[in-house]
Amino acid sequence: MTSALKNIIYNCKQATFLIEKRIAGKITAAETLRLHIHLAGCSVCKVYQQQSILINRIFVGFENTDFKLDEAFKKTLTEKIEKEINKN
Template sequence: MTNALKNIIYNCRQATFLIEKRIAGKITAAETLQLHVHLAGCSVCKIYQQQSILINKVFVGFENNDFKLDEAFKKTLNEKIEKEINKN
């Protein structure tokens, strides 16, 4: 077994790092193998991985439409624009 492989089998810090790197970028073939071996034996990191993906989904799924400006703010905004235009 290579040292890198030995090092990661019990190392959750490194495994979660690779999980993040894989989700948001890419990891090497060797790293993929290391992570695979780690996850096969570590149920805690498996939960971490599921939740990490879920967090990204929830973050990106944020509904823009749920947010509306209040009318008072819009009115002030319009007045400011009008004032700016009249300046010129």
């Protein structure tokens, strides 16, 4: 067994690092293989992977339209713009 392979089988720190790199970028074929082997034997990291993907989904799925500025702020803002226009 190569040391890289041996290392990943027992190493959750490396495995979770590869999980992140795979989700947000890309990993090599060798890294993919090593990660698969790790995940096949590590249920904790499998839970981590599911939750990691879920977190991204929630973060990106944030509803812009849920947020509205309050009227008072808008009023002040309009006044500032008017003032700025009249300044010149």
